[in-house]
Amino acid sequence: MDFHFLFLLCNQIVLVSWLVLIALPRWPLVIATMRNGIILLLSLLYAVLMFVYFFRVEGGGFGSLEAVRALFSSDPVLLGGWVHYLAFDLFVGLWVAARADEIGMSRFLQGPILLLTFMFGPAGLLAFEIMRRSRQVFPPPPEGI
Amino acid sequence: MALLAHFVSADHPRPGVFAQSGSPDLARCVLIFGIGFQIAMLGTSAIAYAFDERLVNAINIWTKPLKFQISLSLHMLTMIWLMPLLSESWLRSRSIRWSATAVAFAAMFETAYIVLQSARGRGSHYIVQTPPEAAGYAAMGVGSVALVLGSFILGFAIWRTGGRAHPGFRLGAILGLTIGSVLTLVTAGILSSGRLIESGRWIAGLKNDASGLPLLGWSTTGGDYRVAHFFSTHIMQALPLLGLTADRLLPSKVRLVVGVGALGSVAVVAATFMQARSGLPFLAW
Numbered sequence: 001m002d003f004h005f006l007f008l009l010c011n012q013i014v015l016v017s018w019l020v021l022i023a024l025p026r027w028p029l030v031i032a033t034m035r036n037g038i039i040l041l042l043s044l045l046y047a048v049l050m051f052v053y054f055f056r057v058e059g060g061g062f063g064s065l066e067a068v069r070a071l072f073s074s075d076p077v078l079l080g081g082w083v084h085y086l087a088f089d090l091f092v093g094l095w096v097a098a099r100a101d102e103i104g105m106s107r108f109l110q111g112p113i114l115l116l117t118f119m120f121g122p123a124g125l126l127a128f129e130i131m132r133r134s135r136q137v138f139p140p141p142p143e144g145i
Numbered sequence: 146m147a148l149l150a151h152f153v154s155a156d157h158p159r160p161g162v163f164a165q166s167g168s169p170d171l172a173r174c175v176l177i178f179g180i181g182f183q184i185a186m187l188g189t190s191a192i193a194y195a196f197d198e199r200l201v202n203a204i205n206i207w208t209k210p211l212k213f214q215i216s217l218s219l220h221m222l223t224m225i226w227l228m229p230l231l232s233e234s235w236l237r238s239r240s241i242r243w244s245a246t247a248v249a250f251a252a253m254f255e256t257a258y259i260v261l262q263s264a265r266g267r268g269s270h271y272i273v274q275t276p277p278e279a280a281g282y283a284a285m286g287v288g289s290v291a292l293v294l295g296s297f298i299l300g301f302a303i304w305r306t307g308g309r310a311h312p313g314f315r316l317g318a319i320l321g322l323t324i325g326s327v328l329t330l331v332t333a334g335i336l337s338s339g340r341l342i343e344s345g346r347w348i349a350g351l352k353n354d355a356s357g358l359p360l361l362g363w364s365t366t367g368g369d370y371r372v373a374h375f376f377s378t379h380i381m382q383a384l385p386l387l388g389l390t391a392d393r394l395l396p397s398k399v400r401l402v403v404g405v406g407a408l409g410s411v412a413v414v415a416a417t418f419m420q421a422r423s424g425l426p427f428l429a430w
Contacts, residue, residue, distance in 0.1 A: 026157060094157075097157075098156070104168075104171070104174070105178055106175055108249075112257055113182070126189070127185040129185075130182070131181030132181070134180055134184065135177050135178070137177075138173075
């Protein structure tokens, strides 16, 4: 299997998905294609890669940085790890978009947050969660000024 | 067919109430979201400040993101604070909604770019050595115009709203937002144009930040245009506060008090500007 080709292919598909999520209207079919199509296909690819290659890695595991580094010395497991990022980051992006639409956050403010989630996943999630909660921190404006 | 319908359902909610209706709370919410973003970046930058040993202009590279996150939060907080002086129709208006969105978005952009540059170990203002950085610096200029345009429009809208309650607070808000925005645009414009000085902010003295005043960073050895920028911008808070105080203590003379305050603050900006221009520090430490 050509892992380099798979890497590029997944990257391209996910890049387009993010651009769509950031810039286009939230058409149900488009959201569903990402949520139930692209993310699940990436998940399937990840699972297959793990089934086939994970336990072949000598000294691989999750228990120490050295064990994780050993995992990433194998191209297919490295690809799997990358696909894991791609799938979960996009899932979080869709979740953020859904919650943001729910509370009526302007698409202009969603843009940078989604971009941040795309590039640096957890940083975007952190920013969004604090933005979302900051509304409860501020009391409603006083009446009758 | 049922399977297809199931596939198409994405559990994505319909846009919320604030997005579609002209809710009077929309502009406020947008600014609150904007502050939330600043706070998230502020927390991250503060921890990075403790761990990152890199320096820019001889001070911690995360100093500048922290200062911007704090002052942009204060700018939006000021707008939220003064917004109740608007009538409901102004609160629902497109101009206020778009002003708030533009301010929150521009503040997000400024912070995002400054944080990115700090993470890359680079400065942000005056850094134009590579094409992307030149574009980033130019975009920050556009963003800063949006920031002061938003507060100016809020001041204008409060003036158009009128009303008799809290006359000092109202007048302070109108004058503070309009004068503060205009003077910020002027001082920051001169600061960034590099027309008067090559190094940007400093005239004479040591051209680094290590010898600056604590927190503010203003030069203690030479002129520094950031002083005038600081006083211009904080007119937006000073005059409403002065007006509130006058409403309490001197209700018969609020116009006089706020008017004198406005003239005085313009004088302070002019004086600190001239001081920097002559190469003198605001405070010699």
